Each structure stands twice: as structure tokens, then as C-alpha cells.
Amino acid sequence: MSTFSAPKGTYDLIPPDSEAFLAVREALAAPARRAGYGYIETPTFESTALFSRGVGESTDIVSKEMYTFTTRGGASLSLRPEGTASVLRAALERNLHKQGLPVKLWYSGSYYRYERPQAGRYRHFSQVGAEALGAEDPALDAELITMAVDAFTGLGLSQVRLLLNSLGCRACRPVYRAALQEFLRSVDLSFLEPDDEADIRRRIEINPLRVLDDKRKAVQERLAGAPLMADHLCEECKAYHEQVRSLLTDAGVRYEDDPKLVRGLDYYTRTTFEFVHDGLGAQSAVGGGGRYDGLSEMIGGPALPSVGYAIGVDRTVLALAAEGVELTLPARTRVYAVPLGEEARRTLFGLVTELRRAGVAADMAYGGKGLKGAMKSADRSGAAFAVVAGERDLAEGVAQLKDLTSGEQTPVALTELVTTIKEKLS
């Protein structure tokens, strides 16, 4: 133990869990690679204004959860709390939207939110996401949702539920927003603590849709008769949503209509969705996304209707554990060399190097370990074979090849070792 520990709300990924984490990340990215999405990497920090304008000043993410700092030069930067605004910023800056639409991109990386840490909710977490920029086509919404579904099923998860909603467009949402606001202003909230009531009253004025998402049961009971977006969608939004639903049905994707689904970011329009896993407790969302037709203009770009999603890698790993799914990971080490003495170390170091260059994962005992300790390390490494050599073996031009499963041991000529091992492993 050193004087330091990982900052609150963060954790270190160490072997073997880190291997599983990497495998999950790769599996989550696979559907995007198969659907023509190109990989994009953007900086982990951006101008603070990109997020306050893009994600929304009134969201918890921007108002309470950003890691914001001033540089020595006086610029305000923030660690990215999400990926969509950055991806769109980069695409516009690099003129990707002028080279054919839609621009399809996927990403994977670290995100930061100053949240109250609890199981499944961290201050540093990982997402794998995909965005399709510059096309208004229900097939694109359906493509992305299907990709996320396939990512979860590809990992062997069977209990992820898809919740689907439409948040309307700039024509029908304001009408709905006003109707909802009127309803909410008349709701009796006096049962709440004064501070909590003031908080929700403030929210009714700046972001009434978020009130629908309140997790408190008593609040939800008061919202029973609230007007719903689904009943206020304009004809275009209604038709668009019907097409998304029917394309999903055709693709064999099961979803639940959730008219109260409101996401924690302000840029959404029309299609919105969330993936939840009931085995995760309070932090049940393993992924989410939707359409954001106005975001490009909000950050100073041209009209570029877009849609995307992000999946939480940390929570996907927790979901796998909750369902008891074990991933089969490739063995880290296939061959473990055990040198007994100076001369053997030189010879086996050469062998291990040769094996690695031939594509065989190999390791060896270092630090002059004795036979017993070295064999223990060989077992722990998960290797299929150990190569043991002492002075007498070398004098005879051989090493002992030990099958660590059967325990069987045979002398093999040093010159034949690499070929013999490769044959046995194949």
C-alpha cells in the first residue's frame, strides 16, 4: 500500500479482469465495424462551451457533474462527460460532412462525470458508441438500435431490455412542453421537503420533460395524469416513429414503448432509447441514445440531422456478472520457460524470444527462481507447456517439455523445440 489510492469514484482495472474488460470493449465495437462505421478518437477534454451548448446548460451533467478547469492561458476546458458533442465537433471541423452523408463513426474511451459514486456509477467510466451524422432516415435509427442489441446479444447477454420513445421535433415539442408545464405547475408537491420542492419547481420552469423522469415513487404518483409526448407528436414525427418501430420489428428486435422515457441530455429529438438491465440495481441503464437533429446548429454547424448511441462498458461488465456469463478469453501465456542456472537462462531466453516472434505467447521465470517456485508460476500463468532446462539437459542438447495438463514430460532437442511446441499447440 502506498500513501495514495485511486481517486473517489474511480477504480483500477487489473489482470485478469482487465482482459475481460478489453474483450467486452471489442465485442461492443464489433457491430459498428460490421456496419461501415469508421473509428474516431477525439481529445478527452474540450472547450467547456461545447458541452454547455451541446448537452445543455440545464442538465445535471453540465450544471453539476463536469470537471472544469481553467488553463494557464485562461481558457475554460472540461473533461468530456460524453462523446456525441465531441464527435460532431470533430466531424464538422474536419469537414467530414462534405464527403458524403451519412458520416458513420464509432468510438471507445474514457468519460468523466462528478457524480455521487455508487455501484455501477463512477466518476471515470468507459463507453463504446456510434454516431451516424447527416441523414434523416428511420432505417438509420433502426440500424443503430439493432447494432446495440447485437452488441449485447453477441456477448451472451439475454436480459437487456430496450425502451423506446419519441421526443418530437422543433414543431411539436414546444406545444407539448407548454402543455406539460401547465399540468406540472398545478401539481401539489407540498409533501416534499422545501428544498426538494423548490428544486422540482425550478426544473418545471427550465426543463419540464426531466420531471417525468423523477425516480421518487411519491412524485411519480402525482404525475399519473401528465400529458405524454406520444399524444402530441406531429404527423411527420408520428410517421417517422412508426417506421422506426416497424423496421425494428422486421429485424427481430424486441422493444418496449416507454412514453415517459426522457434522457439526461438536452439534444435529443424524435427517436430516443435506453437499454436497461434489471440485475444492476439503481444504475440499470447499460446504454442509451437517440436522434439529435438540432445539435449541429447548436454548436455553430449546418443542419445535420443525426442519430447515435453509447454503451457503458463498466455496466456491461456488471451485467455479464449479474447473468453469470463467463467470457472465453485467449490464454495469456501458452508456454512457460523454467531455466535452472546461468547457461539455461541464456538458452531459454533465446527460445522464448523465438517463440514470441513466431506468434506463440511465451513467458519465463525471472529472478533466479528455484524449480518449485518457478513451476508454481508456470501453473499460475495458465500455460499449456513448461520448458525446463538445467545444466545436464543443455550438455545433452535438450530441454524437458512438460505438458502442464497431463504432467507428462519428454526431452526434446533444443533445435527442435520451437517446431515441436508449435505442432503440439496447433
Ligand code: HAM
Ligand atoms: P448516457 O445515457 O449519458 O448517453 O450514457 C450512456 C451510457 O454510459 C449509460 O447508459 C451508462 O451505461 C454509461 N454511463 C453514464 N454515466 C456513467 C457513470 N457515471 N458511471 C458508469 N457508467 C456510466 C450519452 O452519453 C450519449 N452521448 C449517448 C448518445 C450517443 N446519444 C447519441 N449518441
